[in-house]
Amino acid sequence: MPQLLFAIVTMMAGVLACAFYFLASNWLLDRIFPSQGLSGPKASRNLRISSAIRPWLFMLPALLALAVYLVYPVFESVRLSLHDRSGRDFVGLSNFFWMFGDGEFRQSIFNNCLWLLVVPAVSTFLGLVIAALTDRIWWGNIAKTLIFTPMAISFVGAAVIWKFVYDYRAEGSEQIGILNALVTYFGGAPEAWITLPFWNNFFLMVILIWIQTGFAMVILSAALRGIPEETLEAAVIDGASGLQIFFKIMVPQIRGTIAVVWTNITILVLKVFDIVLAMTNGQWQTQVLANLMFDWMFRGGGDFGRGAAIAVVIMVLVVPIMIWNIRNATRETGGH
């Protein structure tokens, strides 16, 4: 409890300091370059200067934090990836050469590609189907809430939930994992699913799909509702079937939103870490880049060079999406 008290006091202090900064900096600005009570060119000059400075006062704390926590690390990571494990000696590209010769790294790249192919596609598809289906039934909102709920659950919590689903007991004894119970009920032999190389990747992906489908569903459902009624009515009058309306009219209309959902999940997949750490820690050929990076960060006292090199690879994979996002956003704000 003293710890929580400490947290609350620090929090108040932080918020107060923040408020004080904004108040004081504004007050100072108005004092140094007063515009009220003065007249003529002096006032307008002061007004011009203070309104040129004020935005930067407003943005300073945020820009500082962004610079320290996100911008500087990008450059520093690139620099460290060209240095040895302690970050002191320049080693050129040798971390990258090591990486591409390393079996575990190639395994991670392969697995990440699998994740990238499967998770965004399945989540988006399921989200779209559920959004379309739940719009037609009276208890659709309840169904949506229930499918959306896993979004609130941590990856680690979800890993425990699904590890319990996949739980394995030797053949003959009673299965307490629901998957193996179903398999034995239908006459199959129980399996330790998460130790089954190659296929275990898919059992881990199920967890992320389970979490992300709700996200896809919510966004796509809103997009579907945005389709003008007249378009759909016209299609119905022309005799289009339900499936035709869905694939030929609804889906093309919300293509942009589908792309947004897809890229958002793609970014998340590239960073997937907790699930793999909690389920297998990369054993049984389930390693992925983010977990491998974390591993090297602390392995044998920590190899910052190799860890940073893997981080740079993740970053490079993200860059195309980043550029695409920026272009979309600037096009949008261009009109503002």
Next chain:
Amino acid sequence: MSGATRSPLSIVVHLSVLLLVALWTLPTAGLLISSLRDKDQLAVSGWWTALSTSTQNLVQRAASPESQVEKDGKFVIFGNLLEGQKGSVSAFGYSSREPAAFAPGQTAKLNDGEQLTVRADGSYEIVSDTRMEGTRGQRIFFTAAVPPRFTLDNYREVLSAEGIAASFVNSLTVAIPSTIIPILVAAFCAYALAWMRFPGRAILIAVVVGLLVVPLQMSLIPLLKLYNGVGAFLGVPAKTYVGIWLAHMGFGLPLAIYLLRNYMAGLPREIMESARVDGASDFDIFVKIVLPLSFPALASFAIFQFLWTWNDLLVAIVFLGTGQEQLVLTGRLVNLLGSRGGNWEILTASAFITIIVPLIVFFALQRYLVRGLLAGSVKGG
């Protein structure tokens, strides 16, 4: 679209949604139900059988010989294997090789001349002609049909013995300031980006959008080095709560600024113009008009940030550490997965404690969360 063609189709729709909902809820339901079950029952039967009577092979020690009483010249120990619970014994034995050698009511001759009788209701009697020696009771193996039993024991155990309670406090300590501190910082920045004119504004907005997707992994090593350096320079530990609050603020800021800027940019221009005509400064406009009007966006971001900081594992173990004192709930859960991998009564109860807070937040404030999601994903062209 006649009634005849519609009804089979709508049944299919209902059934498939029902199936999907079942797929999405059953895993969590299984966890919750299991965490409330008796741990012996949990270990031998699936959670879907939680309401039915289960047959268990159990072992129990009889009361110690110190409790023997003398009756009609014989020495007797008695008690009940089921300890007052309901249920019935269907077989028993005294060695692990033949745990079900005798039917209830039969008398088993133990190796040292003692006689053991177990009845169906679980009561047992050990009779001997001579005084029994030792302090440890005889082991009795038995098969019992036990009715379902729900209990909070698992929760009691993880809260007291597994460090979950301490981690719960740690998680709160991390999540609350990490949620509140960035809001003010982001709101001022978002206002400047939305309503103030200055050169470089478009570039800054583009930078914020770009930073939205920078993977956390890029920041870990440089920041770890930075924290170690600052810690050594100031003579303070490198891993502190202040450090993790600032880290969470840094990582949350792009989304906060992006969400709030979009929202503020959508506020009606006339309000601000007329306030400016009345002589209000940018500071007044922001504090008195924009901030209150932006409440929905602030709430959306706060929920996001709270869920994210509460559920986060990576930032916590890198910047707060993995010591017993600092572990947050997610970190504790990963540790338990390693050390208590087979003890589902501990894992299910711990997991449920870690997910209950975000679930409550989620159900209470779902409206804001959905609104934030819709605004937060970069709109496509």
